[in-house]
């Protein structure tokens with residue numbers, strides 16, 4: 001599946017707000033409440049300007065289909081990764097491809113480790129991380145929801 005990765009830009013603001021408020025995205029996130037556009041806009045603009053954040057958009061056949069955000073912990077060259085795929089594009093292998101491309105990008109940026117927090121009920125997400133050689137580092141409880149922390153070293 002040939003996908004293209006690009007940096008998110010301010011013009012993606014509304015699109016990312018729609019994706020963020022999708023029911024499945026909310027039910028698989030730790031704070032499931034809907035976000036108002038004004039709040040999202042302030043958050044997104046600040047994220048775009050943060051050197052510790054890498055915000056990526058995946059495109060397939062010239063159409064944006066998903067996002068990845070890397071929140072970098074500078075000290076140990078690691079990042080926490082967040083991923084979501086637009087509803088109409090799920091279940092076609094694009095999530096797995098976007099994750100793979102994002103890991104390559106992270107490695108090219110000099111990062112050595114990627115982590116993600118996944119709710120244990122989120123089988124599709126567990127599946128794509130497993131396929132991309134992530135391993136469960138530990139079981140966690142975040143905001144009273146059962147989850148796992150998955151990790152992958154990018155050194156090899």
Ligand SMILES: CC(C)(COP(=O)(O)OP(=O)(O)OC[C@H]1O[C@@H](n2cnc3c(N)ncnc32)[C@H](O)[C@@H]1OP(=O)(O)O)[C@@H](O)C(=O)NCCC(=O)NCCS
Nearest residue numbers: 025028083084085090091092093094095096123124125127
């Ligand atoms: C999780 C998500 C990113 C996966 O993206 P996707 O494009 O749907 O994933 P893919 O099509 O690449 O792969 C999904 C895999 O999980 C499997 N899967 C999907 N739902 C499943 C379920 N309920 N139980 C078991 N496996 C499931 C699919 O069969 C597929 O595996 P396969 O390729 O071996 O057939 C996407 O569904 C999404 O954006 N969900 C909402 C937001 C979210 O959960 N983000 C992750 C937070 S950690």
